[in-house]
Amino acid sequence: MAASRPARKTVTLHDVAREAGVSTITASRALSNPALVSKDTIERVQQAVRATGYIPNLLAGGLKSQRSHMVAALVPALSVAQFLPTIQALTDVLDAAGYQLILGQTGYDHAREDALLGTMLSRRPDALVMSGLVHSEASRERLRRAGIPVVETWDLTDHPVDMVVGFSHLKVGSAIAGYFLTKGWQRLGIATGDDERAAQRREGFVATLGREVPVAVAPAPSSLESGRRALGELLAQDPALQAVYCSSDQMAQGVLVEARARGLRVPQDLAVCGFGNAAFAAHYDPSMTTVHVDGPAIGRMAAELLLARCRDEAVAQRVVDLGFRIIERESTGGSGRG
Amino acid sequence: MAASRPARKTVTLHDVAREAGVSTITASRALSNPALVSKDTIERVQQAVRATGYIPNLLAGGLKSQRSHMVAALVPALSVAQFLPTIQALTDVLDAAGYQLILGQTGYDHAREDALLGTMLSRRPDALVMSGLVHSEASRERLRRAGIPVVETWDLTDHPVDMVVGFSHLKVGSAIAGYFLTKGWQRLGIATGDDERAAQRREGFVATLGREVPVAVAPAPSSLESGRRALGELLAQDPALQAVYCSSDQMAQGVLVEARARGLRVPQDLAVCGFGNAAFAAHYDPSMTTVHVDGPAIGRMAAELLLARCRDEAVAQRVVDLGFRIIERESTGGSGRG
């Protein structure tokens, strides 16, 4: 039965050093900066590590060296599938550089975001990644004063707390509206989630269109179910609806399912465009037109910016626009799976 | 331009104490154990905290108190949707208790799992959660010696490293086979991912059936696409296939899509059962029969066991079977969305 406190005294570097017959600092160097130590000593220390089962205590090292080798990441919720490839790529790059991720979920609540930021900072992360922009000015100021690199992601702003890697949601909405217009569709609708990025896309969509259109709003997390319901609401507002923009591929799939259930042919009777280019979008039948965003690239770029900063290197750009592109597939009359 | 190292000396508890006109330890108590301090002092300390913008350093506190208030969680990959609700529930409960999660991705690689475990342990987490069982005996032994509570999840074993919360995949496979048999279907197929838990379900399925059946195996992560392909392979093996068990709802959806594309009616021509009860399963058309597992409950239970252990409380059971249930919906001839 494992005890919750270590029964046997935990092995420290001191023990390793004694075992190897060297001083503590030499053992330390042998492990973390072998270039400074003779081959023979390194060998003896490694031997001692094995003999004792030593596991370094990075907390203690970090206390002295002022670097925790941890990066804090804040996401609204893990259930928001869009961020996962970004977080995955982020952890991969950071892990390769010896950094671990501490994860926090803000739950779409600004007050919660402020509180979580506090507890995160008290872990002294070397850097911080946000999914989205930091909302409250108090938090922005606090982050600036924390003096650590901060990357906001999945959005764009001229005034990041520190750095930002993402794309313009306003432009996404605008691009989709433009695409619909070039297709000649006039009777449009929006099925959207209620988060602020979706709201921006909607705003861009309406602005480019130059007029209001029927909208169905679903609370986060958006889902197939909310997509089905949204199409019902939109058809109630305009039974002759020609095309729908959905704020996520999950909702778009719901719209497709509901359309089929109602005997509407896609795209002949109704065209559908999603957002996110989820794994299933290319392989559904009909394949789904959607907006592709390179989530892993956002994560990798964020990681590289942070790591550069942690190494005190200069960063060329503080605002990185990774853009997006519309992938036309069958649900709007495209051909294939793109 | 934020520097990567704090420009201004970071505010410490010592600074707060000086500002408040008390000793460091009194300031410490005022913040973490106010019962021991007079009301007036608490007030002055809190004032000083605000004035200085002090953020506690939990790393330093943890060094002395031997508790990091961090819990390490290892998942195969964030893209495995099944674990997300568990991780989400886990973080929620832990966060409420003042614990943060450090997340690691093993990437389905056993060697990687061992290495990651080492780097995780060097953060001195107070506890550790695994998605799945710990594979290598070396890692199991190392975890035992670490002396921290460990919960393996999403599986069951009589010999956990410490504790386990999950259910029997063997029984799941067996239950689905039994369900198919009571329905009178004889020509069965399996569309499965290649992870070890899916392999167990397949084994249970075949054991209960008492004979081999056509199988299509897809590499992780299983997806709609791999489901579509799998159905093609299965039909090539048995054109008169009556029912398919899929190791994930994503694959099951792919099977449904492919079946429709081939003009097969579900469930009349082909019955389909998935696994996981994903959010879309109930709302797809046809609604999907699947196996429901209470992911959030696994996360909550794991968190509670860990927290109890961290408080040195006794834990009643070290092996907790949370079970599962088959939810019958339209894809196997059930009625509604259950």
Added chain:
DNA sequence: CTGTTAGCGCATTCAC
């Protein structure tokens, strides 16, 4: 290449 000294920021232990 190796060792000594000092201290990271805080909490435990003991004193008052």
Added chain:
DNA sequence: GTGAATGCGCTAACAG
């Protein structure tokens, strides 16, 4: 109710 001394485990800075 408050404080002084001490040390958690490790590494930066300096010496040799």
